[in-house]
């Protein structure tokens with residue numbers, strides 16, 4: 001009989017879920033609860049080739065998860081008959097405590113809750129998701145897969161801030177890195193695809209949150225997100241790298257409180273801050289229609305990515321592969337062109353035709369003569385979580 005893993009990814013205002021057969025990789029059902037905490041929420045549930053959309057208030061993640069279970073009851077799949085062997089939870093911040101996947105219990109869930117100050121936007125939702133799921137499925141093992149785990153053995157020079165040592169230790173301030181499940185999955189796909197383990201790789205995960213990583217022979221040596229997922233590239237609603245003195249300035253001169261600055265940097269900045277929209281498709285449309293702010297937002301976005309590619313090529317002392325992944329990376333061929341055409345000094349030659357094609361699966365978008373191979377690789381964090389969860393409960 002086939003077995004399945006229910007994967008739950010509780011984001012700050014959404015819950016994504018998928019029922020996956022970890023052996024075949026097949027996704028049997030999937031969905032998303034959006035606009036949690038807003039006036040009206042929405043559930044989109046897919047099963048057996050059909051898509052169901054429900055509009056209902058979803059005040060919090062507990063209600064959201066219970067609505068997911070209700071949607072499965074109403075539209076299928078029948079979870080009791082689906083051979084669910086584990087529930088896999090994406091947890092964003094594992095701190096220094098968790099460097100690999102764990103089977104969850106009350107004590108480890110409490111430890112994850114204690115990490116909330118290090119990921120205030122993400123971990124509260126993760127903890128609510130875990131607690132609710134433990135109640136709903138008390139007889140199935142629950143596994144936590146941490147975004148930070150892949151980066152836990154980054155070299156100290158990349159994970160340490162140039163900050164007073166005692167202060168850093170006392171407050172657990174270091175660069176943890178995030179999106180690790182995706183960076184690990186994608187970089188392994190690249191190594192498998194090219195048939196080589198000894199690659200110097202840069203992976204660009206460009207979704208709502210965006211991050212870059214530098215990977216040498218399978219080991220991450222640097223990544224753009226830091227103590228929290230705010231550092232690094234420009235994102236949908238987050239600033240990315242910013243002079244920390246801006247926060248002092250806003251507090252002193254703008255009389256803003258810490259919470260206001262936090263939400264300004266995390267929720268009202270990035271693409272949204274510069275041009276009013278955080279969805280890359282809308283930003284593209286506006287820029288194409290000649291809107292100057294949208295064009296500027298795209299230029300900043302691309303410029304930041306180029307800077308990270310340059311600095312990571314230096315940190316790696318060489319570069320074999322650049323890989324684009326996640327919503328923007330996989331779909332926005334204009335962005336890839338804009339980024340890569342500014343990098344000819346690295347010997348990168350873009351194959352414009354392959355870049356513009358929309359095909360599924362792994363593909364090269366550089367010419368055979370290019371000194372650096374450029375790939376588009378679909379990420380699949382859910383499949384990776386399902387496989388890790390199934391592996392862990394077996395061992």
Ligand SMILES: Nc1ncnc2c1ncn2[C@@H]1O[C@H](COP(=O)(O)OP(=O)(O)O)[C@@H](O)[C@H]1O
Pocket residue numbers: 206207208209236278279280281282284326327328331332
């Ligand atoms: N065809 C496309 N062109 C440009 N951007 C796209 C396209 N399809 C999706 N995106 C963008 O991808 C982003 C979401 O990426 P995704 O990886 O799904 O994010 P997350 O998992 O962080 O929610 C959005 O900004 C969306 O606009």
Ligand SMILES: CC(=O)OP(=O)(O)O
Pocket residue numbers: 011092147178179207208209210229
């Ligand atoms: C860590 C992070 O930024 O996650 P997401 O992209 O899902 O917001």
Ligand SMILES: [Mg+2]
Pocket residue numbers: 207208326
């Ligand atoms: Mg994502």
